[in-house]
Amino acid sequence: MERDQEKIDSFTRRAFIIGALQGCALTVLGARLSWLQVIEGEKYKTLAEKNRINVRILPPSRGQIVDRFGVPLATNLQNFQVLVTPEQVESLEKTLTDLKKYISLDDGSIRKALRQAKLKPAYVPVEVRNKLNWDEVSIIELNLAKLPGVSIQAGDLRSYPYKEATGHIVGYVGRVAEAEMTSAPLLSMPGFLVGKSALEKKYETVLQGIPGKAEVEVNVHGRAVRELSRTASIQGERLVLSLDAEFQRFVQQRLTTERSAAAVVMDAVTGAVYALANHPSFDPNIFSGGISAMDWEQLRDDPAHPLNNKVAGGLYPPGSTFKVCTALAGLEAGVIDENTTTFCPGHYDFGNNRFHCWKVGGHGTVNVVGALAHSCDVYFYKMSNAVGIDRIAAMARRLGLGDALDFDLPETKAGEVPDTAWKRKQRGDKTWHPGETINASIGQGAMLASPLQLATMTARIVNGGKEVKPWLAGYAGSKKIFQEEAKAMGINPKHLELVCRGMAQVMQPGGTASAAQIKEPGMQMGGKTGTSQVKRISKAERASGVRRQEDLPWHLRHHGLFIGYAPVENPRYVCAVIVEHGGSGSGAAAPIAHDIMLEVQKRNPAVKEMEKI
Amino acid sequence: MGIFRSSLFSEDMSVWGKIRQIAWGQVFFLCIYATIGFLSLYSAAGGSIDRWASPQIIRFIFAIGMLVAIAIVDIKWIFRIAYPFHIVVIFLLLLVDIFGHIGMGAQRWLDLGVMKIQPSELAKISTILCLARFYHGKELYEAKQFKNLIIPLMMILIPVALVVAQPDLGTGLAIVFGGVAMLFVGGVSIWLFIAGIVAAIAAVPIAWQFLHEYQQKRVLIFMNPESDPLGAGFHITQSKIALGSGGITGKGFLEGTQSHLNFLPEKHTDFIFTLWAEEWGLLGGLFLLAILGMIILYGYWIAFRCRSQFARLVAFGLTVNFSVYVLVNIGMVMGLLPVVGIPLPMMSYGGTALLSVMAAFGIIQCCNVHRDTRLPKGF
Numbered sequence: 001m002e003r004d005q006e007k008i009d010s011f012t013r014r015a016f017i018i019g020a021l022q023g024c025a026l027t028v029l030g031a032r033l034s035w036l037q038v039i040e041g042e043k044y045k046t047l048a049e050k051n052r053i054n055v056r057i058l059p060p061s062r063g064q065i066v067d068r069f070g071v072p073l074a075t076n077l078q079n080f081q082v083l084v085t086p087e088q089v090e091s092l093e094k095t096l097t098d099l100k101k102y103i104s105l106d107d108g109s110i111r112k113a114l115r116q117a118k119l120k121p122a123y124v125p126v127e128v129r130n131k132l133n134w135d136e137v138s139i140i141e142l143n144l145a146k147l148p149g150v151s152i153q154a155g156d157l158r159s160y161p162y163k164e165a166t167g168h169i170v171g172y173v174g175r176v177a178e179a180e181m182t183s184a185p186l187l188s189m190p191g192f193l194v195g196k197s198a199l200e201k202k203y204e205t206v207l208q209g210i211p212g213k214a215e216v217e218v219n220v221h222g223r224a225v226r227e228l229s230r231t232a233s234i235q236g237e238r239l240v241l242s243l244d245a246e247f248q249r250f251v252q253q254r255l256t257t258e259r260s261a262a263a264v265v266m267d268a269v270t271g272a273v274y275a276l277a278n279h280p281s282f283d284p285n286i287f288s289g290g291i292s293a294m295d296w297e298q299l300r301d302d303p304a305h306p307l308n309n310k311v312a313g314g315l316y317p318p319g320s321t322f323k324v325c326t327a328l329a330g331l332e333a334g335v336i337d338e339n340t341t342t343f344c345p346g347h348y349d350f351g352n353n354r355f356h357c358w359k360v361g362g363h364g365t366v367n368v369v370g371a372l373a374h375s376c377d378v379y380f381y382k383m384s385n386a387v388g389i390d391r392i393a394a395m396a397r398r399l400g401l402g403d404a405l406d407f408d409l410p411e412t413k414a415g416e417v418p419d420t421a422w423k424r425k426q427r428g429d430k431t432w433h434p435g436e437t438i439n440a441s442i443g444q445g446a447m448l449a450s451p452l453q454l455a456t457m458t459a460r461i462v463n464g465g466k467e468v469k470p471w472l473a474g475y476a477g478s479k480k481i482f483q484e485e486a487k488a489m490g491i492n493p494k495h496l497e498l499v500c501r502g503m504a505q506v507m508q509p510g511g512t513a514s515a516a517q518i519k520e521p522g523m524q525m526g527g528k529t530g531t532s533q534v535k536r537i538s539k540a541e542r543a544s545g546v547r548r549q550e551d552l553p554w555h556l557r558h559h560g561l562f563i564g565y566a567p568v569e570n571p572r573y574v575c576a577v578i579v580e581h582g583g584s585g586s587g588a589a590a591p592i593a594h595d596i597m598l599e600v601q602k603r604n605p606a607v608k609e610m611e612k613i
Numbered sequence: 614m615g616i617f618r619s620s621l622f623s624e625d626m627s628v629w630g631k632i633r634q635i636a637w638g639q640v641f642f643l644c645i646y647a648t649i650g651f652l653s654l655y656s657a658a659g660g661s662i663d664r665w666a667s668p669q670i671i672r673f674i675f676a677i678g679m680l681v682a683i684a685i686v687d688i689k690w691i692f693r694i695a696y697p698f699h700i701v702v703i704f705l706l707l708l709v710d711i712f713g714h715i716g717m718g719a720q721r722w723l724d725l726g727v728m729k730i731q732p733s734e735l736a737k738i739s740t741i742l743c744l745a746r747f748y749h750g751k752e753l754y755e756a757k758q759f760k761n762l763i764i765p766l767m768m769i770l771i772p773v774a775l776v777v778a779q780p781d782l783g784t785g786l787a788i789v790f791g792g793v794a795m796l797f798v799g800g801v802s803i804w805l806f807i808a809g810i811v812a813a814i815a816a817v818p819i820a821w822q823f824l825h826e827y828q829q830k831r832v833l834i835f836m837n838p839e840s841d842p843l844g845a846g847f848h849i850t851q852s853k854i855a856l857g858s859g860g861i862t863g864k865g866f867l868e869g870t871q872s873h874l875n876f877l878p879e880k881h882t883d884f885i886f887t888l889w890a891e892e893w894g895l896l897g898g899l900f901l902l903a904i905l906g907m908i909i910l911y912g913y914w915i916a917f918r919c920r921s922q923f924a925r926l927v928a929f930g931l932t933v934n935f936s937v938y939v940l941v942n943i944g945m946v947m948g949l950l951p952v953v954g955i956p957l958p959m960m961s962y963g964g965t966a967l968l969s970v971m972a973a974f975g976i977i978q979c980c981n982v983h984r985d986t987r988l989p990k991g992f
């Protein structure tokens with residue numbers, strides 16, 4: 001046990017050393033405290049007295065969002081709030097009941113104010129009501145003497161004059177969430193708002209602005225007595241969009257004939273988006289100043305999903321609109337040319353499977369232009385395996401599918417372009433079946449694309465094979481933030497011209513969307529219809545005669561799609577329209593495309609200069 | 614009677630007998646210390662009990678029960694789980710780092726569904742237990758050998774690396790301090806310490822590169838707080854004004870102008886000592902320091918009376934851990950140390966910190982209750 005004793009001695013010695021160090025440290029702390037409080041006490045007392053100079057942050061005004069002509073889409077209104085400072089009132093309840101005599105105040109907001117007051121120190125003012133009108137402000141100002149502790153504060157309220165029409169584009173603002181909090185003192189200011197969706201979120205740093213500072217002298221109760229100096233805040237940059245607001249409103253209105261639809265119109269040459277509309281939509285104004293729980297639940301639970309931006313974030317099988325891509329892939333691969341014809345008997349047998357053409361009797365003999373004009377499935381079925389899924393998928397990607405396209409809206413989705421590599425990765429080591437290629441050739445199967453991507457695809461075909469990307473934000477302040485020039489992708493112009501000819505034929509007598517042709521000279525459009533299956537047509541159904549789409553419940557009907565461009569000569573505008581569960585592209589989507597493509601050509605925003613500072 | 618047969622509560626003492634063996638004097642001082650905390654939290658909330666004080670009181674009552682429960686656990690059992698516990702804690706720290714990485718940003722919590730735990734708090738305790746167990750099994754001459762330094766260093770540096778990666782530099786440094794103190798009293802050669810200190814000083818410029826920008830800024834501002842009186846130096850300057858203007862007798866309960874006019878930042882967490890000393894003056898401040906001194910002194914007294922090296926080292930290590938926090942926090946609010954974001958244990962608002970400090974005191978008390986228990990040698 002001698003060794004144990006040795007260990008104890010060593011421990012004791014060394015623990016004493018550390019203990020003594022700690023004792024010293026504690027003594028130093030005591031000495032420091034005495035030094036600060038006794039020797040330097042007077043000095044610090046004066047400093048504390050002088051410490052009436054409080055630095056207050058002046059929040060900047062949020063930058064405006066305007067359309068290409070400077071029409072405001074998101075702007076700031078003055079917002080008057082009533083505040084009560086609990087420490088300056090005898091009874092908060094009584095003051096609130098008194099306030100009720102002058103302005104309308106529901107029980108909910110009284111309860112909320114009382115709860116807030118309990119959580120915060122008594123000297124922090126509590127917000128009682130928002131959005132006072134002028135009458136209410138003046139009646140309170142008049143009676144301020146009778147209402148001690150009550151004050152009125154002016155702040156900014158974000159306002160969206162175009163309401164539902166631009167909800168999905170500008171987005172909305174809201175209180176800073178805990179996850180968004182950084183060390184920037186601006187964010188912790190009560191009531192400070194940041195972008196929560198769409199452009200408001202994406203361009204938060206641009207729109208936010210730079211806070212100012214005011215040095216304020218306060219009295220013992222912390223109330224401001226006098227302002228000593230002030231550095232003004234700098235308003236956030238103005239964001240100029242490619243959008244044409246009036247046209248946007250027109251498109252939005254046009255979609256309201258359907259239960260759920262979305263459309264986008266963009267410039268085939270520059271990629272500028274002129275309208276991007278969804279129906280149903282939401283009014284972003286209801287988020288400013290706090291959305292009510294009921295409004296929120298209503299928006300969230302609506303089966304038509306008004307909060308979803310279906311143009312950029314809605315993904316659908318592209319259906320027959322994809323045939324333009326398959327045709328181009330076939331042409332580029334040399335599998336087909338202008339003169340390649342196929343006989344369509346109304347179905348195509350491959351292995352043990354029979355693939356049906358949408359037209360029961362078949363199309364007879366067709367070439368590529370005819371196959372596009374009549375949307376003959378069999379033509380594409382037959383060429384698909386000679387081209388191969390990997391070459392079809394590669395063309396789809398070149399045309400903008402499977403990519404978020406660097407679009408300005410955070411809600412944008414990339415979609416899915418299946419090929420052999422994709423299948424290996426996504427679905428394990430399964431082999432790709434030729435049958436899947438057949439399906440993919442007419443845009444069915446695992447392929448998913450957004451209307452924005454379909455419009456981009458159309459633009460890249462009709463603009464002579466240039467890699468345009470859609471964009472919304474043109475200028476942040478005076479800084480240009482969009483890409484004007486698109487580089488050529490090296491696709492044979494003859495092949496592009498052939499696909500364009502097919503799309504033009506779609507709108508001619510005999511074509512699938514001839515009824516929707518624009519009659520005005522010089523404004524004719526070309527396009528392609530598409531129908532994307534929501535529910536497979538079963539063998540039994542086919543045998544008993546396919547049920548008419550109108551007889552199905554709404555949510556099982558096919559989506560109607562349409563992609564279009566105009567004018568046919570020197571195309572400038574492209575569009576993509578989807579009518580969810582609209583039955584068919586020609587019946588539901590093409591008439592909408594007719595109206596909006598006619599309107600955009602009449603307004604012709606492409607020839608008008610964008611508004612700059 | 615081999616220890617591997619022992620139950621959680623040892624046979625040779627009744628539960629009641631064990632409870633009587635608790636050093637109630639230390640518990641008494643802990644209660645006074647906690648009460649000072651409740652008063653300060655009540656004042657920090659502007660005279661409201663609901664905001665911080667009452668949740669803290671409820672947690673403290675629960676924590677006292679936990680302290681007693683831990684104190685009567687058989688120390689043989691703690692001895693046995695020392696290594697596995699440390700391994701589990703390292704695993705939990707790893708999980709936090711992984712989830713934190715996925716969640717993009719600092720993360721210290723692990724959500725187990727039923728409760729959230731902060732593994733870095735556990736790591737402070739498990740490192741001490743682990744090192745105590747190691748040195749318990751080593752003779753003094755073995756402890757002095759260089760080769761026997763590798764394992765204890767790993768025991769310290771692995772959790773420290775994981776904690777710093779969270780990133781939580783404050784807790785990481787606290788574990789290093791506690792661990793180095795353990796190496797010292799465990800018997801590691803003095804020359805190694807001297808070499809270590811020299812190496813540490815040499816490493817400062819390298820370590821500097823690894824600090825986050827905000828951490829570098831804190832150190833620079835500590836060197837010269839007046840350089841940024843309205844920015845980050847604001848905290849230190851305002852805290853000093855609050856302390857100094859308190860004078861000898863203080864401004865009176867709920868009357869601290871610095872705290873109540875919001876000049877004092879984080880007054881319910883990191884700067885709670887300032888709030889207390891502003892309102893209660895030098896007398897209150899020294900009283901609080903004296904209470905802390907008594908709590909620490911009790912920890913040493915317990916360590917010295919333990920018969921096994923394990924219990925000695927555990928009681929010592931956990932006491933050092935507590936005092937490091939106290940000294941660093943108070944030194945920081947007085948402008949003696951840089952602002953490292955370390956709370957004042959138990960007084961600062963926060964449930965996990967309170968529970969883990971009280972759990973540590975429960976283990977210290979357990980050492981006191983079982984001060985005569987013999988523990989086996991060997992790794």
